[in-house]
Amino acid sequence: MTLEIIKPGLATTIQDLGRPGYFHLGIPEGGAMDRLAFRAANLLVGNDEGAAGLEAVFMGPEIKFGAEMSVAVTGAEMPMFLDGEPRETWTSFTVKPGQVLSFGFLKTGARIYIAISGGIDTPPALGSRSTYPIGALGGFEGRAIAAGDVIPVGDGSVVAEGRVVPDALRRRPGSPAELRVLTGLYWHRLTEKSQKAFFEDDWVVAPEADRMGYRFRGGQPMEFVDRPQPFGAGSDPSNIVDGCYSYGSIQVPGGLEPIVLHRDAVSGGGYFTLGAVISADMDLIGQLQPNTPVKFKRVEMDEALAARAERKTMISEIRQSLS
Amino acid sequence: MKTRYTYGGDEHIYVEIDDEMSLDAFFIALSLSNMVREANIPGVTEILPANASFEVRFDPDVIAPDAMMEKIKAFEHQAEAQEKRLDTRIIEIPVYYEDPWTHETLMRFRERHQDPTGSDLDYAARINGYETVADFIEAHHSQPWFVSMVGFVSGLPFLYQLVERDKQLEVPKYLRPRTDTPKLTVGYGGCFSCIYSVRGAGGYQMFGITPMPIYDPEQKISYLKDFMAFFKPGDIVKWKPIDRAEYDRITQAVEDGTYTPRIAEVAFDLDAFNDDMTGFNAKLMEALNDA
Structure with missing residues (x-):
């Protein structure tokens, strides 16, 4: 199973909960910046909380799915469309092979997390799939994703559509x-x-x-x-x-x-x-x-x-x- | 030594053995951090030794911060009494001083520098009392260096020169850090030299560049096959000045997989070194001749 990247967004990277244990060599833990939103995305699609997903900042990617999968997007508020039809964030939905997920302009927050049932299945580096672009480590070839990348996804089973994280459990920064x-x-x-x-x-x-x-x-x-x-x-x-x-x-x-x-x-x-x-x-x-x-x-x-x-x-x- | 213990948020304890740099402080930090590691204290997740300090990361859900602090403090006296000796290696690192790449970069970030009119080497030579940049460069490479910390990014070594304190070179870091530094830049900040293992942000003055990679996440480079980062604390380095032709030759050899760094096994004993620095260094450098 795969994802095909049509548009990468601004700096979209594969992340999980990081690679602790190498900071004494200057290799940071990395992993999702907003861990709570990241865990929630994985839970929505029935994954382990640490399964690898995508972190996109300020601008969403455009993704074509290669198989039937469950998907959930959490974190920042950004309008989202499956084949042009609006979908809700913080909510699980099912995609069919060939369908395309795209995003509108960022409303609040900064980073979205895209979890896919089965999790992203790139080869782990030092025990994690997190991308550390400065050290060209992990993720997809050690870098942010690019148009044309075909990203492997692990085996997972599709979960029910419409699983939702209640609003009270979505943590957001106040203003200020x-x-x-x-x-x-x-x-x-x-x-x-x-x-x-x-x-x-x-x-x-x-x-x-x-x-x-x-x-x-x-x-x-x-x-x-x-x-x-x-x-x-x-x-x-x-x-x-x-x-x-x-x-x-x-x-x-x-x-x-x-x-x-x-x-x-x-x-x-x-x-x-x-x-x-x-x-x-x-x-x-x-x-x-x-x-x-x-x-x-x-x-x-x-x-x-x-x-x-x-x-x-x-x-x-x-x-x-x-x- | 005036050892200071402090929290870095709710997950870190920072131990500063001394606020100034010395090899004594380095060895105590290394011993104390090793003792904490060997004690296998539940909740400790990572230990980071540094130049004259170290840091312990812990999970406060497993061990309370004050209990963690007490456990570290309990080792202090024992650590101070440890032997200051290491079996290690000396490595020759080629350096192309005043190279075009760091020069282009330092010109780009001139407004973040103490002295926007000259180069980083002009500035470093002047504030250290050297008449010419060439004299300063000579002082930088004539005596060996000790890797007193690995970190910042991807296996970057901090190096402390093995000379008397009054011969140590000292420069400030940039007023505001740069957002760019060429890969393998040989830098300088405070009394430390460093090698930027990868391209990226940096606050150290830039003196030159080495053609010898020290970090390879793909582990394809012959001498980085066992582990992706080359340096560890306690390594000793001798800089070897090279010109553009030699730089190009080594770069090509690295690419071809035929480059082997010159390395010799040596022992470092702080007391023996303090007794006769010049003699001790001469022996260290002689070991390289047989490598």
């Missing part, structure tokens, strides 16, 4: 989007004034926002606590001796534009980090378009863990609603 942050790492490098300003300022998503990291602008330039720079760090006050970065960590090169590292993060570098977006809010970043207003909200560890538990509950509720 609120991203909860645990301070730490090199937080002490900022002056009290800049520490306060980071949480008070109004930020917007910058155009440089992708799977590696999201950049934000609009806040005040940051000021650093005076110190002689430690040997090996470099002379700019935002420089540190190169250390590890974590998923969600927030670096601010030159104290100017914060960058939140995401699923295709670089694993280390020489810019100070002021803390990290909590794990529960990483999905939300994947649904932010450039120019979206954003507020960073300071939380403590207990709140981060409570948010993490809440998100887990949401996933199990999706599971239950579709079982």
